[in-house]
Amino acid sequence: MTELLYQTDSYLQSFEANVVALDDEGRGIALDRTAFYPGGGGQPADSGSLAANGVRYAIKRAKKVGELVFHYLESNEPLPAAGTGVQGQIDWQRRYQLMRTHTAMHVLCGVIFRDYGASVTGGDMDPLEGRMDFEFETMQRELVDKIQEAVNREVAAAREVRVAILPRQQAFQIPDLIRTKINLLPEGIQQVRVVEIVGLDLQADGGTHVHNTAEVGSIRVVDYKSKGKINKRIYVAVE
Ligand SMILES: [Zn+2]
Numbered sequence: 025m026t027e028l029l030y031q032t033d034s035y036l037q038s039f040e041a042n043v044v045a046l047d048d049e050g051r052g053i054a055l056d057r058t059a060f061y062p063g064g065g066g067q068p069a070d071s072g073s074l075a076a077n078g079v080r081y082a083i084k085r086a087k088k089v090g091e092l093v094f095h096y097l098e099s100n101e102p103l104p105a106a107g108t109g110v111q112g113q114i115d116w117q118r119r120y121q122l123m124r125t126h127t128a129m130h131v132l133c134g135v136i137f138r139d140y141g142a143s144v145t146g147g148d149m150d151p152l153e154g155r156m157d158f159e160f161e162t163m164q165r166e167l168v169d170k171i172q173e174a175v176n177r178e179v180a181a182a183r184e185v186r187v188a189i190l191p192r193q194q195a196f197q198i199p200d201l202i203r204t205k206i207n208l209l210p211e212g213i214q215q216v217r218v219v220e221i222v223g224l225d226l227q228a229d230g231g232t233h234v235h236n237t238a239e240v241g242s243i244r245v246v247d248y249k250s251k252g253k254i255n256k257r258i259y260v261a262v263e
Contacts, residue, residue, distance in 0.1 A: 025091035027057035031189070031217060034123060034232035037116045043076070043108045045092060052094035053081075053103060059114055060086035062093045066147045066154070067126050067231040072114035076104040119232065121151035121262075127185055127221070127233045128175075128240045128262050129154050134225025135174045145255060152262045153246075160256040163248050168258070172245045182238040184222045189215050200226040 026044075029036050036059040045054035053074065060083070063069035069085040074095055082098040095112075097103070104110065129147055136142050136158055147156040192209075195201055195216035209216065209228065219229040221237060234240060240262060247259040 026055055026088075026093040028093070029057055029059045030061050030232050031230070032187070033059075034187075035235075037119075038111065038113045041110055041112060043104050043106050043110060045094075045106065046103050047089075047094055048103065050094070051097040051100070051103070052087075053097070053110075054089075054092040054094045055110065055112070058086065058093045058095070059112060060093060060095060061114075061119070061122075061232055062086040062088040064088070065229055065231045066129070066149050067122055068150065070114045070119050072112065074104075074110045074112050076108050076110040079104075118151050120234075122149065123232050123234045124240045125149045125152055125154050125262050126231045127237060128179070128243050128260065129156060130219065130221055130225050130227060130229075130233070131175055131178050131237060131240065131243070132156060132171075132258070132260065133227070134221055135171065135178060138224070139171075139174060153260065154262075155257055155259045157251055157255050157257050159254050161254055163250070163256040163258075168245050168248050171258070172243065175243050175245075178221075178224055179237045179240045179243060182236055183224055185233050185235055185237065186220045186222060187217065187233065188220070189217045192216055195228065198226065201228055 039059045041055040041057045044056050060070045072083050074081045083095045084098045086093055086095050133144050142158045142160050145157045192214050216228050219233055220226045242263050244261045246261050249257045251257045
């Protein structure tokens with residue numbers, strides 16, 4: 025199994041690890057520990073590099089396969105053998121943009137639930153841009169402007185962002201988590217990672233976030249669209 029270093033330290037840019045398995049056909053390397061985010065919850069996987077035996081391998085993406093995180097090579101050089109020690113380096117500029125974007129999306133969720141009682145139905149993001157779907161009947165420019173103002177007020181409030189890994193039973197007792205459909209978590213999962221924007225939002229979440237909303241920058245609502253009678257999509261840019 026791969027130890028997920030980014031779950032407890034999202035600011036970790038480089039790390040040491042050992043090769044534990046290979047995917048020869050897919051050109052993938054599984055490690056015993058990694059700082060690479062393997063994708064999920066709307067946040068794309070990291071890219072970066074692994075160095076082993078004096079060779080630096082460019083990694084185009086990481087992906088979780090069962091309990092292991094595989095790191096996929098861009099090139100065709102021979103893979104390092106199982107047991108080899110490697111130094112990993114993530115593409116930090118891209119990752120930090122994704123952290124700012126991911127936290128921005130949670131600020132948006134928190135504001136929309138607090139001010140309008142609307143739940144999120146889906147979302148997706150790329151570095152410095154994202155979209156989220158909410159259970160809203162109507163959406164107009166005036167409302168969008170209000171949301172943008174409220175969201176930037178929360179960013180400017182420099183709210184602390186905390187991450188905790190809780191036993192399942194304890195997480196199930198937090199009322200804020202119930203609304204984000206924590207009860208849909210598979211029964212086998214005994215620990216729940218929660219991300220809290222103190223005073224604004226609390227969600228079960230596996231992604232990487234900044235430590236404080238002040239790091240997000242400013243959030244601009246660039247577009248909105250109806251995706252059905254009670255589903256409205258909001259597009260944001262982080263600047
Ligand atoms: Zn999230």
